[in-house]
Amino acid sequence: MAQRAPEEQDKTSGRPRDRSIGEAAISATLEILETDGYFAVSVEAVARRAGTSRPAIYRRWSGRASLALAAVAARLDVPDSPDTGCTLCDLGDSFALFLAAYRTIRPDALSALYAECASDPDLRERYLDTVVAPVRCAVAQTLDRAVARGDLRPETDRGLLLDMVGSLVYYRAMLGQEHLSNDEAVHAIRILLQGAARDYGALLAHSEAMEHAHLHASTESG
């Protein structure tokens, strides 16, 4: 009762699905989501706006939540984890990527969508995989590399640190009137790494050197 996503059509016989309907439905959903919020999204309304019929929607998704999730997933650019060699920079870039991704989605849509997904295990998993995981995953890789470089204290609970980064973004993405700003992100990273890094000063120095190198590179290439 959850996915039935368009991409899953591997059937050998039968009339092939009209791809444009699925796309129109996703577009319509995103429009409604942006214009009137999650609760204005209904299979009925989406079908109407997409110029199609309810059954055509139900053939592709199991209901409102599944549809909205697909729409949000289509909107979310899943960012690749940055790898500059500098833990501080990577973390900053990770934050920036998340923020960029979530900024395309109305804050309340996320909470409403999650709320509706929460009661269905399948859907909940898809939500976490689609919306939460990419963010966590990118940060996780960054942290893994930091660990590999020996930048973090050995006793640091990586999972918790992950949550502390992720939760901050989410908190604002879901509850906030506005998303986290870049300045706030930089500040938060400082606090977290001052607490978690083996030698924050060294990281900072490295970062600044990188920045200079980058500036030089930019200057030279420019």
Add this chain to the structure above:
Amino acid sequence: MAQRAPEEQDKTSGRPRDRSIGEAAISATLEILETDGYFAVSVEAVARRAGTSRPAIYRRWSGRASLALAAVAARLDVPDSPDTGCTLCDLGDSFALFLAAYRTIRPDALSALYAECASDPDLRERYLDTVVAPVRCAVAQTLDRAVARGDLRPETDRGLLLDMVGSLVYYRAMLGQEHLSNDEAVHAIRILLQGAARDYGALLAHSEAMEHAHLHASTESG
């Protein structure tokens, strides 16, 4: 279109409102919330379980969200901010209080409730005041005292630190399968204060001393 809370009845004439109906409705709402989750809460269901009629509910609240919010508010014990004189202990206690408070509410109920409140400015404000503010407020006082004692670095962004604490609790309260554990809370505080404290070692020492004093006190009184 939002509150119409029971306490607002100032009418001078006519049959007075039966106060027990409001109470029964709140109880019924809490029961349904715990048993079957937020989406099982409907004015219909609450009226039925409270042994009253739908219009009687609508006379007191504007709808499901308003009603559920009132119920959650009734459930949440707003904790007083602890003041032990030790920043580390205070922060730990603050965490513990929030966790205790939120633990009485199903994680998904919070996100669903917020989602529904988000579209109505009045309701949204009430939600933030009722559910979010107490947590933030208690931590804020703790942080203020820490600042007053000179325990934090001067450049620390107190608001951001506040969000980092609050968001962690919320993140887990709303998204998590389970709420934050005490161990995780302790660990998180360590990271945050190692980052934000002027001298984390001193705070730690103070805390341990307090703990010993407390242990002695307990021992002596026991």
Add this chain to the structure above:
Amino acid sequence: MAQRAPEEQDKTSGRPRDRSIGEAAISATLEILETDGYFAVSVEAVARRAGTSRPAIYRRWSGRASLALAAVAARLDVPDSPDTGCTLCDLGDSFALFLAAYRTIRPDALSALYAECASDPDLRERYLDTVVAPVRCAVAQTLDRAVARGDLRPETDRGLLLDMVGSLVYYRAMLGQEHLSNDEAVHAIRILLQGAARDYGALLAHSEAMEHAHLHASTESG
């Protein structure tokens, strides 16, 4: 699963039914019936054209057949049986009344409606009562009076005679491209009464005398 007709609302409490919706539905049904035929009548289409919703229709009728039957019943003027004292005239008038009544309804609507009613005993009975019975009844009274006057041969099967009159009208009303004409009706009556009357010549004479009387009356009063 059949009637639930608007007139049956005797409830003591609760919001009273909006009478105009029922009327609009009947009107809409009649319009569709006339314009596009029985098969274009659907609860959906009627609700749309009546500017209301499907449930509002279902609250009043059990479905398409029931609704269409009510509409046809509203259209059919149930004629009073004529009583001129002249069997020939009465029968002629009866025919004319039926024809006038059925002429307001598309021939194919009757057969389609009956076809759909036939499978539901309740509905079938209502159909017979509403559409068929009035016609039969009026003729039956005419024949009864003829019998009372001694105008018919004693061995005549009154029920069969009734069917022979009714069937002729129905046959044309349901199957025919066009309804029975007045001339055909007069001719049919002659055939039937020549066969069934004790003394057809006397009836004819009587009828002509009546006609003259009527003409004189008309002349005198005119």
Add this chain to the structure above:
Amino acid sequence: MAQRAPEEQDKTSGRPRDRSIGEAAISATLEILETDGYFAVSVEAVARRAGTSRPAIYRRWSGRASLALAAVAARLDVPDSPDTGCTLCDLGDSFALFLAAYRTIRPDALSALYAECASDPDLRERYLDTVVAPVRCAVAQTLDRAVARGDLRPETDRGLLLDMVGSLVYYRAMLGQEHLSNDEAVHAIRILLQGAARDYGALLAHSEAMEHAHLHASTESG
């Protein structure tokens, strides 16, 4: 959009149509018609029961009505008009033949089928040709012979008389709980011919003589 009957395949190339599919479909239709009535007939149901697919049906008929009509046509034995030389007997035999033919078809099927055919001119014509015409035609021939013999009054409207006979059978075949009985048919003929015959007594006498001859013949041959 109406017939597309199996016999119309004149294509010169390509795989020829599998004749057995058409036959299986007709059989399946008749079975469903008898067992569950007209409304249980659907292209889907027929295809399933005939062990074939929906498109295969649609290749042969335009839809349910067309299919059902073909099935009914296959069932109806078109009776030859009897010619005994006796008007009364011929008419009685004609009635009997119709009744026998229609008795093989559920009364409600006729009205439902006609109702559905009525909206499509092509189909309507086919219905009249297939179901109605044979009956009318056989009676018409009987009446023609009666006219030729001088048995009917010259002023009799032959078409109307035709309708009076046909309508009576139809009326009962379509509307009735049960078909017309033989006794009723005899009685109806008496009424009609008493009205339409030049000399009913002579016809009656002739008929009785025939009957005797027939009895004798039967006796002799038996």
Add this chain to the structure above:
DNA sequence: TGCTAAGCGAGACGGTACGTCCCGTCTTAAT
């Protein structure tokens, strides 16, 4: 024998209409 065209079963398609649920409102009678 190989090609071609139309047949075939299978099954999903797009869409209409269905009959139902539940929401939030309104009316009535009674307290």
Add this chain to the structure above:
DNA sequence: ATTAAGACGGGACGTACCGTCTCGCTTAGCA
């Protein structure tokens, strides 16, 4: 004036079935 009762008008639901279409294969008849 407010209560409990309960029906109201209506938005949306999820489903059944319609008639169509696409597929991959089969099957004749023409070349």
